[in-house]
Amino acid sequence: MVTIKDVAREAKVSISTVSRVLNMSGYTSEKTKEKVLYAVKKLGYTGSLVAAAMIKKQTLTLGLIIPDIKNIFHSDLTRAVEDGANSHGFNIFLCNTDNNLQKEVEYIHLLIAKGVDGIIFSSPEVKDKNIKEVKEKFPDLPIVILGSKFHNLTINEILVDNFDGGYRATSHLLELGHKDIAFISGGIDSYSSIERHKGYKFALNESGIPINDDFVIFDRFYIESGYKNALKLLQKNKRPTAIFAGSDSIAVGIYKAARELNLKIPEQLSVVGFDDSQYAEILSPMLTTIHTPIKEMGQRAIEIIVKSIKEKKIFKETLVLYPTLVERESTMAVHSK
């Protein structure tokens, strides 16, 4: 491995001079600059960021902790985060936790031992005590949370207004004349599920439609969960004419169940999803869904964390982004009987 020493020797200058040239700090004459640069090229010197990290206390590395990259929401998000990181000269360590708190805590410790400059979390399903612990033990580490709320901690949060999203989805169905609207979502302990449910209830109340508790199901944000619960729901004596799915994945499961029961979407069953992931346009009929600005979430997460790192200051910024309804083909006016 060729080191800064080799370059210094080759260029017949001191180590400090080489470092200064390469970092463009302090004064250097044009002549020595050239000599150094020539030597660098000649030897193919690349430098060691790990040595630099030791003294600068900066690794230009970020940790990204998500449940599962196979989940379409998180792969979209990860891409946005990585792009943003890269444009600021950062790399990201990808960590899949499967929502397992034990796995998460191990990743956190590893990341810190490796000297990451910040950590971005996206764990929508879990009320996370690990994060509280990190915050206590490493108060100076910049952290951004995506999609969950932490009232008491000085931690940056980026949220979508899930209440608003739930409200929009439900309102859309109400406008189409639906009265029997079910709601299938992720875990009841998940912040986004709860808020979406609130929006759902609010819209129904506003229209004077009583809430039917049989039509509200909290399970998980997965295809399987959508399938299983839709199957149950659609086989009831009085089945809903529309379902608001807490995520596009759940909607995929609902499609599957509907197909199995020979229910045509949207003629016999309207479906609204949440996320506007890749799935939405693949499904047939294409899914009407609530668009979450995933890309913007990722970008903003990076902006905030990079700012925090550059200014060496811990903020508590809470950013709320707003979802929108994307009408496609999976909803239509309810059939009057």
Added chain:
Amino acid sequence: MVTIKDVAREAKVSISTVSRVLNMSGYTSEKTKEKVLYAVKKLGYTGSLVAAAMIKKQTLTLGLIIPDIKNIFHSDLTRAVEDGANSHGFNIFLCNTDNNLQKEVEYIHLLIAKGVDGIIFSSPEVKDKNIKEVKEKFPDLPIVILGSKFHNLTINEILVDNFDGGYRATSHLLELGHKDIAFISGGIDSYSSIERHKGYKFALNESGIPINDDFVIFDRFYIESGYKNALKLLQKNKRPTAIFAGSDSIAVGIYKAARELNLKIPEQLSVVGFDDSQYAEILSPMLTTIHTPIKEMGQRAIEIIVKSIKEKKIFKETLVLYPTLVERESTMAVHSK
């Protein structure tokens, strides 16, 4: 930040002793071991792997270079790679290149500057001269390539037998009585496209069916590309009764085109995909496709690279995995007219 010095002072032993205890190397009495461990716990010492990396010349970090994590194939692969890495104590840097060689080379340099212990590539679309350069400049860096062939370089390769996959897909359609079978795939410079095409041709020849060059299209491994080309293909006077898609994404596009043209799958058009990604079960009807052992590819990639790192030796291992046909709902016997 609490360092090993603090622990040594707290435990009233030397730095070396602390290090020895923590690394379980050399001799240490039970008594001092306890003292050290107690101090570690008391101070909440975590250690700095970056300092350790300096002297050990090991960062326990791997680079993973892919075109795009949003691509379903690569998110599945990434997950497998990350799991494998994690189980060996490694972290991965995720790098999305969009098949851009310039971006790729920048990532490579960054990764090397950060001291990664190895790099895993998966760039199926590009014949990669960057890799040759890395190999020349850093001959000791373990590298694994997924899905492409490099004849002359001492680089580990993990391949699926694409010829075999192409053959199986086409044979399946032939067995169902199809004679007009089209092939839509990724770029003509991509190893996997070429091999799949060879398998396709071989199967047709074997059945004595002449190759219709109008039915062979090389474009890109994307949904859009499948859509666009299927649209063209299916509007010809003599349209194919079956299409073999070079990837599941392409198949998704074909579905879209078929729907637009009011062609029922599989009654009027049979489709076989390639990859057996998440898409396959989401599509309706569910996609018959060639299963590529993505998970195994990821695991093996890690095994090989970790072995290379541990033994500090560069191998050239070429591993070929075999695809299988997964019959679902998108193919059926051709209608006799």
Added chain:
DNA sequence: TCTCCTTGTGGAAACGTTTCCTCATCTTTT
């Protein structure tokens, strides 16, 4: 009793950078 292992511990060098400090020269100001 003497030598030789085994066990246990500490000191110090090394890893490859950055940065602080010092010193020298040259230019400008008073």
Added chain:
DNA sequence: AAAAGATGAGGAAACGTTTCCACAAGGAGA
């Protein structure tokens, strides 16, 4: 002409570990 500032470059400390080496003490074998 002297003082002050700007420019340029090198020496050495520092970052937080691991590991090599030296040394000491205790027990075993001759």
